Amino acid sequence: MSYVFSKIVAASFDQAIARVTESLSKEGFGILTEIDVQATLKKKLDVDFRKYRILGACNPTFAHRALQAEAHIGAMLPCNVIVQEYEDGRVEVAAVDPIASMQAIDNPDLADIATQVRDKLRQV
Numbered sequence: 001m002s003y004v005f006s007k008i009v010a011a012s013f014d015q016a017i018a019r020v021t022e023s024l025s026k027e028g029f030g031i032l033t034e035i036d037v038q039a040t041l042k043k044k045l046d047v048d049f050r051k052y053r054i055l056g057a058c059n060p061t062f063a064h065r066a067l068q069a070e071a072h073i074g075a076m077l078p079c080n081v082i083v084q085e086y087e088d089g090r091v092e093v094a095a096v097d098p099i100a101s102m103q104a105i106d107n108p109d110l111a112d113i114a115t116q117v118r119d120k121l122r123q124v
Helices: 013-026 037-045 060-069 098-102 109-123
Strands: 004-009 030-036 052-058 079-085 091-096
Touching: 013 030, 013 052, 013 079, 013 091, 030 037, 037 052, 060 109, 079 109, 091 098, 091 109, 098 109
Parallel strands: none
Antiparallel strands: 004 091, 030 052, 052 079, 079 091
């Protein structure tokens, strides 16, 4: 089982960020964190890297349910969504598969939550 699902999109990098953010919002997710990997690697290591952004997305309703079901689930939150631009100009959007990441936790109460979150992320 893959730990992500992804799609190449017909959009510029910046358009993809805007569309993903809007789509996440429509599915009840907010962006808690945004990491500009390209800028961070340049600043910290003085290396050039492709456009790569990590969006830490959270749906409060599902996060609350997960936290009630599993005390340490916060170590696996938020759901990360990445947008990256390859050298050939293709832009990819990828999201963590909550079902794959929850398999590491022996708690059947999380299965339903993970399935619902996965469905919402796939819509994005």
